[in-house]
Amino acid sequence: MRTSKGVEWALHTLLNLDMLGGGPVGSGRLAQAHALPASYLSKQLQRLVRAGLLTSVPGARGGFRLARPLTDITLRDVVEAIEGDTQLFQCGEIRCRGSIGEQSPPPTGTCAVESAMQRADHAWREALQAQSLAGIREELDGTPHIGKVVRAVLG
Amino acid sequence: MRTSKGVEWALHTLLNLDMLGGGPVGSGRLAQAHALPASYLSKQLQRLVRAGLLTSVPGARGGFRLARPLTDITLRDVVEAIEGDTQLFQCGEIRCRGSIGEQSPPPTGTCAVESAMQRADHAWREALQAQSLAGIREELDGTPHIGKVVRAVLG
């Protein structure tokens, strides 16, 4: 179990877009920046558009641009945009099946196992939500040449 | 992205084994309890054995039994036994590839994106570790007929 590569790609791409600042950048150029498959990256960026993190500009000279500043984008936003908001642990309600399930009265309330796993899931999402991309950008600015390279390559 | 079904199966099976208390129980009977594929459940239980959560008894009248009390088994133990201890987010170091990577000096230290995701990963594992199976067992004991059913079916 691991997050899809799209999460990593989306995060770096969002950071790159912020360093550029201005107009829309095509998926091809964004992909070239990190040697990613362009078409597949485009697919991931479409999800960010649907989630409201990016806006897409169609046509020639089109591309993607940030829909809002990095301070308003959390890791949780990105992860859920790519992966969906389904729980890490999905209860199959096996407690209701098999010989035990048949001989037990229909359960009332949530499965204890499920609720325990949900607590951990909640902690994960809280930790993701507590970190904005702006904070990560600040860490990167500890090595300021990065921004210069990005602008030289993509600008 | 979601945890494999094996996690759910393992958790319920461990709880059932504790309610029985005594001797080893075969994977077939444990599977029948929740209408699970017996052979595949056995595969998951083997992982719990390797992780030291269960002990297996070979031969006729053999089976699986708890290697230690539920108070000493946390959700994290079970999840990592089944899923492995790999991080939810695995950094592909794409920052070192592509035109940006080539034109940047070799990075020093951990990728900022990776360390941010690791913080969330850590929060998840902490929340898992904070919950023992004994606690879940207590929640289940709110509906005490469960133990009776388990003993009737498996005992």
Added chain:
DNA sequence: GGCTTACTACTCGGATACTGCTTGTCCGAGTTCAGGGGG
């Protein structure tokens, strides 16, 4: 009658197929820009 021994039934454990999702690729609809022609 008691002990030994061969047999059977049952268990775990790993090697072997199948399925669904992640990953990767391709082509079409739509838009912008440029250039040429006409007023």
Added chain:
DNA sequence: CCCCCTGAACTCGGACAAGCAGTATCCGAGTAGTAAGCC
């Protein structure tokens, strides 16, 4: 000289394959119990 029209190039967006991890299954090695045979 300025405006309009046509064409081409480039973009996103969704439809179409390939690869791999998760899922499921089967068979062999090994052990406990049993029953028969022998002393």
